[in-house]
Amino acid sequence: MHTAGRRRAGRGSLPRPACAHPVITPFPSAESAAAWVAGLLSSGRIRDVTLVGPAPAPIDRIRGRWRWHFLLRAEGAKTLGKVSRYFYERWRAPTSKAADIRVIIDRDPVQLL
Numbered sequence: 001m002h003t004a005g006r007r008r009a010g011r012g013s014l015p016r017p018a019c020a021h022p023v024i025t026p027f028p029s030a031e032s033a034a035a036w037v038a039g040l041l042s043s044g045r046i047r048d049v050t051l052v053g054p055a056p057a058p059i060d061r062i063r064g065r066w067r068w069h070f071l072l073r074a075e076g077a078k079t080l081g082k083v084s085r086y087f088y089e090r091w092r093a094p095t096s097k098a099a100d101i102r103v104i105i106d107r108d109p110v111q112l113l
Contacts, residue, residue, distance in 0.1 A: 029093045029101050030054040030068030036091050037072070040083070049074040049083055065102075081107065 034054040041049055053070030060067055074080040084105050093101045 027054075027066065027068060030070070032094050033087075033091055033103070034070045037070070037083075037087055040086070046079070046083060048076070049079060077107070 031054055034051065038051055040046060041051060050073045051070060052073070054068045055070070057067035057069045072080060072083060074083070084107065088103060088105055091103075
């Protein structure tokens, strides 16, 4: 349904998703990243952002690297951008193998590959 039709039906616009794909070995780092974001969201300072995941990426292994992702959804792109940027700049992996971890943030995912 188009956005205008959703508004007329009282449903509001569709949330604008941002997708954070930690490309990670091992899984506990992706779990830690999602828990960190969940803690940030539950602090009450940020509203209208939801977290889904972590889960294995649809293509879960590329060149020997396991990939995990989680999805952030929000009504406004500005809020989503702030949360994504804050996560990217402040989250640190709780492991000595931090060099093995890659974080890629896609603010407008078309496909979750």
